Amino acid sequence: MKTILKNISWRSWRVWQRNFDVYKATWKVNFIPPLLEPLLYLLAFGFGFGNLIQNVTYEGQAVTYLKFLAPGLVASAIMNHGFFETTYASFVRMYFQKTYDAILSTPLMLEDVILGEIIWGATKALLAGSFMLVIACLWGLISWTAALMMLPIAFLAGMAFSGMGMCFTAVVKNIEMFNFPVFLLITPMFLFSSVFFPIESLPRWTQYVAQAMPLTFLVSVLRALVMGHFYQPHIIQIVGLLAIAVICTFLSIFLMKKKLLK
Amino acid sequence: MGIMKNSEENIIHAKGLSKAFGDVQAVDQIDFTVKKQSCFGFLGPNGAGKTTTIRMISCFLEPSDGVLEVLGKNVKESPRYIKERIGICPQEDNLDPDLTVENNLRVFARYFDIVGKEANLRSEELLHFMGLFSKRKATIEELSGGMKRRLIIARSLLNRPKLLVLDEPTTGLDPQSRHQIWEKLQQLKNEGTTILLTTHYMEEAARLCDQLVIMDQGKIVVEGEPKALIEQHIGSSIVEIESDQEDVEIYLKAHGLEFERNPTHFFIYGRAIMSLWPEISQKFGEKFCVLRMATLEDVFLKLTGRALRES
Structure with a gap:
């Protein structure tokens, strides 16, 4: 813990810059899918599914299904892009491309590399969330002011999900093993964290599990900002995301050091 | 006085250096000293402990026992100081496949805080030195094995290292590429760079090294100058x-x-x-x-x- 703190430095920024350079070089590939994704979701749920459900009750207030759904989709984009960047993409860099090895032969320490990767994952999450937000704003589902307030939350949540991803990257033996966290963690969160329906409609015991999911925190905070119903519990949820981000960052660095520098 | 002078001229100093992975003693109590502006070779069969030793010198692995000083600093205490001042050519190709040849150098230079014009100049200079300038826009995939090696060496020179560490620099290369790399290493040596290398090619060691050790099963079996060793043992x-x-x-x-x-x-x-x-x-x-x-x-x-x- 002490050495981790000692070795973390601003040089993490160099790792972020490396990833950003690669991102810029292949921007067409990086840009278009996350931009299309929200459109597809909104089309499917807006015109397809949305016609079956007229209104949803939120805080005793009736809202259209699309308005209910929009912040949930922003949240799941943040989770997916943050988590996938530090799992599959980081694993490829670490294991197949030996990028970490190369960086470690410079003044950077492993702590810098891992922190830089997690911040980069959070950046990708922020970008994906922003694309979704722009579409949702243009669609009239979210106000521009609410969207702006969501950006720092998006980055913070990105740190939390990227940090979680990096913990798995530090322990898996091969890339196929990521199927476990994806099917056991990411998919259940996507389905049960009130992205698509209020948690209250679940059986009671499932509600308790759903309430503890990090994605539930994020959806709840973003939805509160959209609806203008921001209360104290939401602050606790933000603190929760912050705690996950900090703990997972340290834990992943600790696990990585054990894996790579033994 | 004498001791002071010696320690200044020693680029690497190892005493009782050991590394264990669980029950396996990969490096077992070795002592050696690499003098300034010399070329020092590590020879030995696979599994002798050469790469582990090099990885400790490069501050990738912490020694489990003994003393290891590089450029006068302890590897455990000052890894950043050491890594900033040495160049490392690993055994496996770890060039960045996501970047072009010149961007590989520029991005790498940035890790050393060499940025902007200085990074461009230094990259260009090294591309010329290694005969890769015409390939500067190429992707890594388009390079031959020999070119990749040369690019890795160019990359390791970006920070003008005081010590260049090469782990099997010519393994798997054709004779032309190998000779070209020898030529460049000779040139660097003449310019005053201290070189440490591992190799399986005895000709390479005999040609480049002033001093070498042969390792086996984690221990140093023999140390000396190539010619003297031949004379003495054969x-x-x-x-x-x-x-x-x-x-x-x-x-x-x-x-x-x-x-x-x-x-x-x-x-x-x-x-x-x-x-x-x-x-x-x-x-x-x-x-x-x-x-x-x-x-x-x-x-x-x-x-x-x-x-x-x-x-």
């Missing part, structure tokens, strides 16, 4: 007899010659062989006998044995 010449007959062995023993035997050949060392050569080639057939110059490879095989290594 002599100037060696005779090979292609034979599996007992009478050869009886003859060699009768003449008190030092030899080694494998299922198909006898290898005979020592100063006496020059005078006995005419007799030997007569007796066992000119076709089956060879007299040749002794090489470092003979020393290597004599000291580490001819058996294959599991690794």
Whole structure:
């Protein structure tokens, strides 16, 4: 813990810059899918599914299904892009491309590399969330002011999900093993964290599990900002995301050091 | 006074250096010193502990025991200081496949805080030096094995290292590429860079190294200058007899010659062989006998044995 703190430095920024350079070089590939994704979701749920459900009750207030759904989709984009960047993409860099090895032969320490990767994952999450937000704003589902307030939350949540991803990257033996966290963690969160329906409609015991999911925190905070119903519990949820981000960052660095520098 | 001066001229100083991975003692209590502006070689069969030693010098792995100082600093205490001032060429290609040749250099220079114009100038200079300037826009995939090696060496020179560490720099390369790399390393050495290398090619070690050690099973078996080692352990010449007959062995023993035997050949060392050569080639057939110059490879095989290594 002490050495981790000692070795973390601003040089993490160099790792972020490396990833950003690669991102810029292949921007067409990086840009278009996350931009299309929200459109597809909104089309499917807006015109397809949305016609079956007229209104949803939120805080005793009736809202259209699309308005209910929009912040949930922003949240799941943040989770997916943050988590996938530090799992599959980081694993490829670490294991197949030996990028970490190369960086470690410079003044950077492993702590810098891992922190830089997690911040980069959070950046990708922020970008994906922003694309979704722009579409949702243009669609009239979210106000521009609410969207702006969501950006720092998006980055913070990105740190939390990227940090979680990096913990798995530090322990898996091969890339196929990521199927476990994806099917056991990411998919259940996507389905049960009130992205698509209020948690209250679940059986009671499932509600308790759903309430503890990090994605539930994020959806709840973003939805509160959209609806203008921001209360104290939401602050606790933000603190929760912050705690996950900090703990997972340290834990992943600790696990990585054990894996790579033994 | 003398000690002070010595420690200043020592680029690497290791004493009782050890590294264990669980129960496996990869490096076992080795001592060595690399002097400024010299080329120091690590030889040894696979699994001897060469790469582990290099990884400790490069601050990738912490020693489990002993002292290791690079550029006068302890590797455990000052890894960042050391890494900032040395160049590392790893055994496996770890160029960045997501970036072009020139961007590989620029991005790498940035890790050393070499940015902007300075990074461009330094990259260009090294691309010229390594004969890669015409390939600067190419992707890594488009490079041949020799070009990739040269690019890795160029990359390791970005920070003008005081010490260049090369782990098998020419493994798997064609003779042209190998000679080209030797030429460049020779040039760097002449310019005053201290070089540390591991290799499986004895010719490479004999050509480049001022001083070398042969490692086996985590220990240093022998240390010295290439020529002196050959002279000391083999002599100037060696005779090979292609034979599996007992009478050869009886003859060699009768003449008190030092030899080694494998299922198909006898290898005979020592100063006496020059005078006995005419007799030997007569007796066992000119076709089956060879007299040749002794090489470092003979020393290597004599000291580490001819058996294959599991690794």
